[in-house]
Amino acid sequence: MSHIKLLNIVGARPQIIKASAIGRAIRKYYPEEITEIIVHTGQHYDKEMSDVFFDELEIHKPDYNLGVGSAKHGRQTSMMITGIEDVLLKEKPDCVVLYGDTNSSLAGALAASKLHFPVIHIEAGLRSFNKQMPEELNRIMSDHSSTLLFAPTNAAFKNLMSEGFKPENSPPYTIDNPKIYLTGDIMLDNALFFAELAEKKKASLLEQMHIERDKFILATIHRDTNTDDITRLETIMNTFRSLSEMNNMTFVLPLHPRTTVSLKTNLNKLYKDILNCKYIRIVPPVSYLEMIMLEKNCRMIITDSGGVQKESHFFRKPCIVLRKETEWVELVKNGTAVLVDADPEKITNEFERFLNNLSSLDYPGFYGDGKTAEFILEEIKLMFEKV
């Protein structure tokens, strides 16, 4: 096949960022051979959760925006499937590319595999082994609907093998004879590519925010377990408040809208108190280049985000993970990330340990060479050459 029509499904903030790595590699290596279509489900829709990334990361505007918006899981996913199915029937792409583990990934996986379009899953094989987590179901179902699966870590690759995927499968690859690859992580491609740009374009960010290098903590919270369980959210915010005051250390929190909604609705007094705290800086979600600047310059990261955990490693910062388990197990084994659930004692102990022991931490390269998108595209090309 000389020309490939590749249809990307994105919807949530991290997927737009991930798709930028594939788009950049297509423009650089295969501008004539691969045509890219972007379908945005509309899962994220606020300017700072969506448009800002298209503008800043120079991704072409979505060819389709399904405008699905927020809803309960079943309704949201079913509206996405309906919309994606219509686009697939119209566009008849050669393959459908999914990123990560959101409801948009799941909808893409189901719509495409049922219509027999080959599905390519980037960030395959990650497992938390906690099926209460909506993302875990999305991961398993997306992987088992896929033809090419790109696992970003050894652990992810092993997880796929233990679910019956066979590395020795030979072409032609199909949903019944899928191919699994161990690659790096396309988010490292992005971090390397955009870090320099962030330094240039966002040079005055710290000054504008009145914060100083190494003298602030960067924290993000958005997992449903932390935002929807009010006691946990209250505990986390109170722990941040006391740590910031005890250590005279500013906490910068670019808050996901989900967290802001929960705070305003359920903990309005605490929210107002925190807005007045000298050392807590709640800001709206920031752009990716701004986030890189905050990650590069902070003292430590506290998060429940998957992407931010990895970025802590790329930018060599210790990371406290507000979860019981993680898919990025290599970070925990390495000792540079620690799981603390939402236990105030554990958060406090690990915070103090990291604050006083920065020099003993090491950040080996777990996530490839920064050329993962290029590798993935080569393999996609090969699949079609072998047809």
Ligand code: UD1
């Ligand atoms: C979703 C993904 C999660 C991913 C995260 C990245 C699922 C099941 N979850 O979680 O895996 O880590 O995106 O950020 O797919 N909202 C807004 N404006 C927006 C988007 C969301 O106000 O632009 C608010 C709404 O109140 C909405 C809530 O956030 O109900 C949750 O949004 P949703 O997309 O359902 O899940 P996320 O928590 O963003």
Ligand code: UDP
């Ligand atoms: N991010 C961002 N602005 C923010 C918070 C996060 O650009 O205010 C980026 C972050 O750098 C990472 C990605 O969004 O690349 C992670 O997304 P998120 O935490 O929403 O989801 P997850 O990775 O947990 O699915």
